[in-house]
Amino acid sequence: MGKKVLVLAEARDGQLRNVSFEAIAAGKKVASDGEVIGVLIGDSVGSLANEMIQYGADRVLTVEDAKLAQYTSDGYSQAFMAVVEQEQPEGIVFGHTALGKDLSPKIAAKIESGLISDATSVEEEGGEVVFTRPIYSGKAFEKITVKEGIVFATVRPNNIEPLEKDESRSGDVSNVSVSITDLRTVIQDVVRKAADGVDLSEAKVIIAGGRGVKSEEGFQPLKELAEVLGGAVGASRGACDADYCDYSLQIGQTGKVVTPDLYIACGISGAIQHLAGMSNSKVIVAINKDPEANIFNVADYGIVGDLFEIVPMLTEEFKKM
Numbered sequence: 397m398g399k400k401v402l403v404l405a406e407a408r409d410g411q412l413r414n415v416s417f418e419a420i421a422a423g424k425k426v427a428s429d430g431e432v433i434g435v436l437i438g439d440s441v442g443s444l445a446n447e448m449i450q451y452g453a454d455r456v457l458t459v460e461d462a463k464l465a466q467y468t469s470d471g472y473s474q475a476f477m478a479v480v481e482q483e484q485p486e487g488i489v490f491g492h493t494a495l496g497k498d499l500s501p502k503i504a505a506k507i508e509s510g511l512i513s514d515a516t517s518v519e520e521e522g523g524e525v526v527f528t529r530p531i532y533s534g535k536a537f538e539k540i541t542v543k544e545g546i547v548f549a550t551v552r553p554n555n556i557e558p559l560e561k562d563e564s565r566s567g568d569v570s571n572v573s574v575s576i577t578d579l580r581t582v583i584q585d586v587v588r589k590a591a592d593g594v595d596l597s598e599a600k601v602i603i604a605g606g607r608g609v610k611s612e613e614g615f616q617p618l619k620e621l622a623e624v625l626g627g628a629v630g631a632s633r634g635a636c637d638a639d640y641c642d643y644s645l646q647i648g649q650t651g652k653v654v655t656p657d658l659y660i661a662c663g664i665s666g667a668i669q670h671l672a673g674m675s676n677s678k679v680i681v682a683i684n685k686d687p688e689a690n691i692f693n694v695a696d697y698g699i700v701g702d703l704f705e706i707v708p709m710l711t712e713e714f715k716k717m
């Protein structure tokens with residue numbers, strides 16, 4: 397029997413993030429022939445509703461309030477719980493983003509459901525919806541089905557294929573009115589570090605540098621390659637600890653978990669904590685001087701050599717394409 401599923405969308409700079417569309421696709425699997433309801437929370441987010449419908453939501457509920465302009469777990473949980481109370485869903489899907497990771501346990505506790513965190517696939521198998529999620533820092537995968545209660549999951553960005561956009565789709569958009577009260581945190585201002593280029597967590601191509609880049613300037617050839625490929629620059633903790641780059645670029649167990657189509661690791665040895673953040677990338681290319689480096693054990697393609705020779709050569713070749 398079909399389920400009613402709520403999917404929380406996320407926007408940044410007035411645009412829906414891709415993970416919202418991926419969550420809708422996951423929501424469709426959970427709903428089966430039921431209904432997927434997109435949920436948009438923010439200050440004035442109504443204009444984004446149609447795009448959610450074009451990506452597969454059957455209808456959209458908005459919760460709008462000036463106090464929701466910036467994410468706070470208090471404000472968003474009040475808003476989302478109002479939607480839950482109105483709709484009584486049988487399924488909920490969030491992106492496994494900073495927001496999703498913060499909000500989902502809070503909501504799961506409030507509705508007394510379990511939570512399948514960080515699912516990398518959602519499939520229908522033998523009449524059941526099966527979630528797959530990595531465990532032990534990506535060394536093994538577990539499969540989960542929910543036998544009773546609300547099916548609540550967060551989905552890892554870049555793993556679930558969104559449905560094709562269909563501009564002819566239409567659906568109802570309505571507002572849920574909530575009075576947001578007693579916020580323990582009030583965001584006065586957001587000061588963002590100027591981020592160059594593509595967002596690391598959603599990038600399809602990542603060029604990552606390790607201690608082998610040797611200095612802040614050593615990242616320059618990686619930035620040039622990333623620019624040619626339309627990708628983002630990432631880093632190992634080794635490079636961050638050495639002050640070659642900002643910690644916001646760190647990939648791994650204590651950094652970001654990424655799953656791009658192409659991950660090029662330059663001067664990274666392949667410590668288990670680094671692999672935890674990138675080993676599920678679709679294609680991994682490793683460039684390292686040391687033929688025994690552990691990174692070659694997870695790489696699809698390995699280049700033994702000096703990154704300062706190889707990376708500029710790759711950039712020149714890709715420029716010709």
Ligand code: FAD
Nearest residue numbers: 606607608632633634648649650651663665669670685703
């Ligand atoms: P190194 O291990 O020093 O490797 C540098 C590599 O560069 C070497 O393989 C060398 O052969 C190669 N090289 C040098 N010069 C060149 C050149 N010119 N051309 C090509 N190759 C060259 N690490 C993470 O990355 N992410 C995490 O989230 C993370 N979390 C951690 C959490 C904990 C609790 C702990 C204990 C550690 C964590 N670490 C993490 C650190 C991790 O164990 C490693 O120390 C770190 O990943 C090493 O970074 P690296 O590969 O850049 O440096």
